[in-house]
């Protein structure tokens with residue numbers, strides 16, 4: 368795909384919200400100058416499947432992911448593939464991850480997986496890697512270069528030496544605003560891998576980066592944050608067009624920094640509050656410890672978000688051409 372064929376420079380995100388706004392599924396449409404080359408892929412994220420005991424799991428999270436899978440299987444136009452944006456499990460156990468892999472296996476399209484911190488901090492990703500493979504990889508699809516990063520790593524001292532047990536380490540990562548968390552980062556080894564990958568990519572090739580945490584610094588005390596985001600942005604700066612899609616924040620956020628668009632994917636599990644509204648009302652912060660404090664911020668109708676990279680605008684319209 369040469370550069371002229373990508374002249375429209377748009378990436379359209381459709382948050383197709385089905386059945387009275389219960390299930391957030393994003394359909395990303397990549398638009399080319401010649402529309403017959405357009406393609407789409409679906410994104411879902413943050414299922415947080417939680418084991419109660421044995422084969423019993425929290426029903427609400429199960430139902431939400433199962434419904435998202437069913438909606439994607441019914442989508443027209445049919446997405447080429449599906450991205451799962453991380454946090455498949457709540458406490459990272461083998462049972463939760465196996466259960467999640469089983470539910471995702473019902474998708475009729477290929478799935479590309481992203482690692483979330485809830486998938487990682489019990490066994491440091493061992494069971495997840497056994498199910499889904501390496502957490503950082505790249506692939507090409509119809510002229511677009513996709514890069515998947517594991518953005519939820521943190522410093523070795525926190526990961527390996529601070530906690531008396533793996534269960535305690537995992538528990539410390541489950542809150543929204545714990546002062547004992549450590550900032551996420553992609554890390555040196557993965558940045559070196561990314562540089563090699565980018566060295567083999569032409570600067571005119573459109574790039575889509577998939578990560579769990581935002582590759583930008585939104586709010587550190589909630590870990591809506593990746594500590595080496597500045598370095599990653601600098602590595603991506605030479606490229607003509609870069610879009611980052613991420614999960615983790617459990618709400619829709621849209622930003623642009625230079626040549627890079629950042630668009631989040633909502634959670635199937637539950638919405639987190641807006642960091643902007645809570646920054647303005649700082650006295651709310653000490654109360655924010657668990658999901659029962661979350662304020663729903665989902666819209667009730669299906670709609671498109673058209674991200675226009677010419678003018679940086681995000682236009683939201685009804686989505687009559689998406690059947691969910």
Ligand SMILES: [Fe+2]
Nearest residue numbers: 413454615634
């Ligand atoms: Fe999450």
Ligand SMILES: [Fe+2]
Nearest residue numbers: 454483484615
């Ligand atoms: Fe997360």
